[in-house]
Amino acid sequence: MRTRASLAVFAVAGITALTGLTATSAHASGSGDTKITKVVVNGGKNVVIGTSGAKTFTVAVTAQDNSGIKRADINIQGPSSGFFQPTKAVKCTPAGKAATCTATFTVDPRVDLYTNALAGVWYVDTWVDAKDGDFYTTEKAGSFKLQREGKLTVNASPEPVKKGKTLTVTGKLTRAHWDVFGDNKWVAHGNQSVKLEFRKKGAKSFTTVKTVKTSKSGDLKTTLKASVDGDWRWNFAGYSSHAAVASGVDFVDVK
Structure with missing residues (x-):
């Protein structure tokens, strides 16, 4: 069963406090020769979530022990007391002395994400049991970014x-x-540096023309001299809590 990122929300003359599962300080311990060798979240990609629609992703933990791996518990924890448990039972696929244990998580922004402060770096907590009774546990087996999704538009005029x-x-x-x-x-993302890129007609790649900052309302505007036919787009690099995003393209015919 999925556990919400917070345990409770208390309202006193409006929302005054948010309380949740508190992530403890980093700690690792174990016995015997059990160890974790690899952690992959969402296939190595950031977890990007918008305003609606649940996001499902996996966390794969590879561990090994001379006797083989029996089972694993996997949870994830992040900023603002964020904490999620898998939506399905963790499945371990053995490969000799090692095994890859995979947990599936589903996060619904309308239910599970109660504050923008949940965006940022998250960590994988895991406990691995070996077949001979050895174990290994750590609160930070791996990390990943859970990010707020962005949208970016473009319009070049006049055309032609x-x-x-x-x-x-x-x-x-x-x-x-x-x-x-x-x-x-969806809200404005102001004071952000965004690259204006151009791809000449027939070319395969874009080149950066200039960098422009968004206004307080998230708007972008710049002018330049038209020279050749091609596609224009904006490209935002993103950062820890916000996903990178490129706009669509606007082709301009230069007469």
């Missing part, structure tokens, strides 16, 4: 445009906002 004339490229950067009542929405 005469060569040498001014071309204006605009856009807007927004991000997922997680709310304690599940009233999630």
Whole structure:
């Protein structure tokens, strides 16, 4: 059964406190020769979550012991007392003295993500039992990023445009906002550096033309001289708590 990121939310003249499962300080212990050799979360990709729609991902922990691996418990914990348990029983696939134990997690932003503070670096907690009674446990077997999803638009005008004339490229950067009542929405992502990129007609890759900062309302706007036909787009690199995102492309015909 999935456990919510928080245990309870108390309302006193509005929301005044959020309490949850508290992650303890980092600790590892064990017995015998049991050890963890690899941890892979979501296939090695960041876990990106928007405003609606549950996100399902896996955590695969590979461990070994001379006698073989019997079972494993896997949980994940993050900032703001975030804590999740698997939605399915952990399954271990043996391979000689080692085994890869996989846990499946499902996170619904409307139910499980009560604050934006849950975005950031998360850790994998695991306990591994060997067939001979040995074990190994650690609160930080691996780490990954659980990020707020972003959206980015682009518009280049006028279309078509005469060569040498001014071309204006605009856009807007927004991000997922997680709310304690599940009233999630997309909000402006202001004061962020975003690259304006161009791909000449017939070319395979984009090149950076300039970097522009979003306004307080998340808006982007810049001007330049039109020279050749091609695609324009904005590209946001993201950071620890926010996912990278590129806009679609807007092709401009230069006459």
